[in-house]
Amino acid sequence: MINVIGLGYIGLPTALMFARSGLKVVGTDNNKQLVKLLTEGKLTFDENGLEELLIEAQANGIEFSTEYQKTNTYLLAVPTPYIKESKKLDPKYVISALNSVLDVCKDGATIIIESTITPGTIDKFIRPEIKKRNLVTGEDVHLVHAPERIIPGNMIYELENNPRTIGADSRLIGNELKSLYSKFCIADIVVTDIRSAEMSKIVENTFRDVNIAFANELAKICRSDDMDIYEIIKIANMHPRVNILQPGPGVGGHCISVDPWFLVGDYPGLANLILAARKINDSMPQHVLSRIRDIMREHYIKDVSKVGLYGLAYKENVDDTRESPTLQLLQSMDEHLAFGVKVYDPFVKERIVDHQIMNFEDFLNEIEILVVMVGHDHVKENLGNIKNKLILDTKNILTEIESNKLYYI
Numbered sequence: 001m002i003n004v005i006g007l008g009y010i011g012l013p014t015a016l017m018f019a020r021s022g023l024k025v026v027g028t029d030n031n032k033q034l035v036k037l038l039t040e041g042k043l044t045f046d047e048n049g050l051e052e053l054l055i056e057a058q059a060n061g062i063e064f065s066t067e068y069q070k071t072n073t074y075l076l077a078v079p080t081p082y083i084k085e086s087k088k089l090d091p092k093y094v095i096s097a098l099n100s101v102l103d104v105c106k107d108g109a110t111i112i113i114e115s116t117i118t119p120g121t122i123d124k125f126i127r128p129e130i131k132k133r134n135l136v137t138g139e140d141v142h143l144v145h146a147p148e149r150i151i152p153g154n155m156i157y158e159l160e161n162n163p164r165t166i167g168a169d170s171r172l173i174g175n176e177l178k179s180l181y182s183k184f185c186i187a188d189i190v191v192t193d194i195r196s197a198e199m200s201k202i203v204e205n206t207f208r209d210v211n212i213a214f215a216n217e218l219a220k221i222c223r224s225d226d227m228d229i230y231e232i233i234k235i236a237n238m239h240p241r242v243n244i245l246q247p248g249p250g251v252g253g254h255c256i257s258v259d260p261w262f263l264v265g266d267y268p269g270l271a272n273l274i275l276a277a278r279k280i281n282d283s284m285p286q287h288v289l290s291r292i293r294d295i296m297r298e299h300y301i302k303d304v305s306k307v308g309l310y311g312l313a314y315k316e317n318v319d320d321t322r323e324s325p326t327l328q329l330l331q332s333m334d335e336h337l338a339f340g341v342k343v344y345d346p347f348v349k350e351r352i353v354d355h356q357i358m359n360f361e362d363f364l365n366e367i368e369i370l371v372v373m374v375g376h377d378h379v380k381e382n383l384g385n386i387k388n389k390l391i392l393d394t395k396n397i398l399t400e401i402e403s404n405k406l407y408y409i
């Protein structure tokens, strides 16, 4: 039996995939309400195909509980937040989950950590906890780091089809885990050591952050000299060895906007390019603000409550709002005492910010300037309803109607 600890964005889909593949799975979370809902077959976040997957996993006997189970395989998918001031990873949830596992696990159990951790976390924080109990890694317990790689919106497909990394102390355990994950993952699975697994995960997300920062910087350059960034990226990307990502209103989500900070925090003075990229991406909401100001001036609009931000999620077609560029922008407006901007997101069903309007029509009736912060399909399906507004399209998704872009007027 496998006990999956933490039933959030990563733990839940992974637990369901193991259950669907025929393994006995118990999902554990300390949130009683979540456990109750899942047991009743209800989900707390939207994801393509997740409902069907839950039904199949339940048919295969998956159980949800607040209790840690006595077994020989554990998978930890608990949050690893970062400490704002030091930019370092805060391992407190992993440590407490580990200790709860150590309280109940069988001799020789394998503990898989899927949560994103910085290089050295297992050596610095996890092994000492095991040692404190006079247990020996490699004998009493085996440690594995198997970082996840799935992208919200396409999680189930990616769980099955993305290559994976297994970091383990011994080849034997690494290969055992490779067969375990092969129950649902049909792509290549690389077995390596724990530090390489830790570092490669952070490197992947940092690579994407740096690439997006490059696009965002180019966008600012192009705006300052009246060039069309989208045309330029399109042409440059026709070169077989160039692949520049897209500029936008900033970088959100719990991964790409967070993981590079771990390298900055852990390697001060060495992570210079990475730090510069983070700063560029973090400056983008401010850049959007200056574009809004341009448009307001140009059209003699003085009342900020006539501005509507479309999208609260951190990216298209998901309801996840963590670190979203819109939230960053709202905070910045707040600091500049610019209150009253309207907000709408078709995926976000709860009111999480001031002046959030829950109905699209009401939202459009209140505003003159529509700022598209997120490229949900919903907005592309409503061109007829929005075409009379002044539009700032920060994602360059509205090609059929007239709109201002981030980078040129």
Ligand code: SAJ
Pocket: 116, 148, 149, 150, 151, 152, 204, 205, 208, 212, 245, 246, 247, 248, 249, 250, 251, 252, 253, 254, 255, 256, 257, 314, 315, 316, 325
């Ligand atoms: N973004 C841009 N321009 C682009 C692409 C993305 O501005 O060209 C923005 C998005 O709008 C969003 C942010 O970047 O605000 C991040 O979105 P994303 O789709 O690039 O990535 P995430 O955060 O949803 O998921 C990433 C993925 N990592 C990589 O692609 C290297 C995913 O595979 C990881 O599993 C996930 O981080 C994670 O959990 O670490």
